[in-house]
Amino acid sequence: MGSWRGLRLAAGNGFRLCERNASSAIRFTRNSELKGINGFCTKPQEGPKATTNMYSHRVPLHKPTDWEKKMLIWSGCFKKTDEIPETISFEMLDAAKNKVQVKISYIMIALTVAECIMMVIEGKKAAKRNESLTKLNLEKKAHLREEAAAINGKRE
Numbered sequence: 001m002g003s004w005r006g007l008r009l010a011a012g013n014g015f016r017l018c019e020r021n022a023s024s025a026i027r028f029t030r031n032s033e034l035k036g037i038n039g040f041c042t043k044p045q046e047g048p049k050a051t052t053n054m055y056s057h058r059v060p061l062h063k064p065t066d067w068e069k070k071m072l073i074w075s076g077c078f079k080k081t082d083e084i085p086e087t088i089s090f091e092m093l094d095a096a097k098n099k100v101q102v103k104i105s106y107i108m109i110a111l112t113v114a115e116c117i118m119m120v121i122e123g124k125k126a127a128k129r130n131e132s133l134t135k136l137n138l139e140k141k142a143h144l145r146e147e148a149a150a151i152n153g154k155r156e
Contacts, residue, residue, distance in 0.1 A: 061087035068093060075099035 064072065069084050075096040078084050126132070 060090060062090055062093060063087050064093065068096075071100050072096045074103070 063086060064084065069081055072078050072084055072088070072093075073081065076099065077092065077096050
């Protein structure tokens with residue numbers, strides 16, 4: 001067991017040394033081009049070109065569909081469809097989707113609780129009428145046996 005611990009310590013120290021060497025091998029030149037030493041980065045890095053669908057801080061934009069516009073209104077981000085801009089950020093769309101999912105889950109929880117209460121009430125009404133699942137099943141099986149006996153009696 002002691003040899004495994006030593007091996008793990010040596011491996012951790014080796015990774016830290018490689019990490020230090022890798023970070024010191026990359027340096028910036030005077031004209032801000034990223035150059036590398038020891039073959040890390042041989043070409044200068046070019047940034048992505050800005051498109052028309054980007055803010056100044058380069059957040060990608062999305063043109064919402066009609067369904068997404070309804071989600072934005074229902075989530076409370078906007079009051080009317082006229083207020084929704086032509087393009088919105090993905091973060092805003094994700095936030096609206098999350099709010100709609102939470103609202104739908106709340107509705108489903110409320111419907112489940114209401115259905116449970118309705119079933120309890122129906123069960124109490126059936127108990128007052130002296131109906132039970134056991135009694136209903138026995139009556140149904142007796143009826144099926146009578147039909148089967150009638151069919152067998154006609155065949156003979």
